[in-house]
Amino acid sequence: MFRSIFRQSNYEYSNSVTKVKIAISDDAIALTQGLLQTTDTEERHDLSEQLLDELSDLAGIDIVEFVLVDDNQIHKKRDGKIVMKRYGSYRPGDKMISIHNRTAARGQILAPKSYVDTLLHEWLHHYDFKKLKLNSIHSRGFYLRLNDLKDKLQIPREKYDQSR
Numbered sequence: 001m002f003r004s005i006f007r008q009s010n011y012e013y014s015n016s017v018t019k020v021k022i023a024i025s026d027d028a029i030a031l032t033q034g035l036l037q038t039t040d041t042e043e044r045h046d047l048s049e050q051l052l053d054e055l056s057d058l059a060g061i062d063i064v065e066f067v068l069v070d071d072n073q074i075h076k077k078r079d080g081k082i083v084m085k086r087y088g089s090y091r092p093g094d095k096m097i098s099i100h101n102r103t104a105a106r107g108q109i110l111a112p113k114s115y116v117d118t119l120l121h122e123w124l125h126h127y128d129f130k131k132l133k134l135n136s137i138h139s140r141g142f143y144l145r146l147n148d149l150k151d152k153l154q155i156p157r158e159k160y161d162q163s164r
């Protein structure tokens, strides 16, 4: 009984928060714009680490560990077609974000906009857990918060990718 009430309120709370409460810095914007302009793996890694640190500092929460894996996105095939792929992951227990840097099928380096989308998506899970004390789920509110974060980081709207 208690548990089902808790789950419902977690969902309702996740849905009700549509903005991220962060006073975005010029550094955060510059790092994001840098990421949108590079496909170089080392630069991508370094800018990502700095951006994640900056965002967590601005939000007043613990920083995250970050791993950029030089391998294809984890995926499953059925009859030769990709039926599932995972863009990235966040593990709240050890505060770890992990992103595979290559596309599932062809193993090409991810395009900047897909990459940045995945990075911010995973960091927002961290924000949900640590700042909002939520069990972070993919509610409509989650995607509204993600869009708000992207607006604050001045990512052009046409670069939004809500495919996951």
Ligand SMILES: [Zn+2]
Binding pocket: 121, 122, 125, 138
């Ligand atoms: Zn997610």
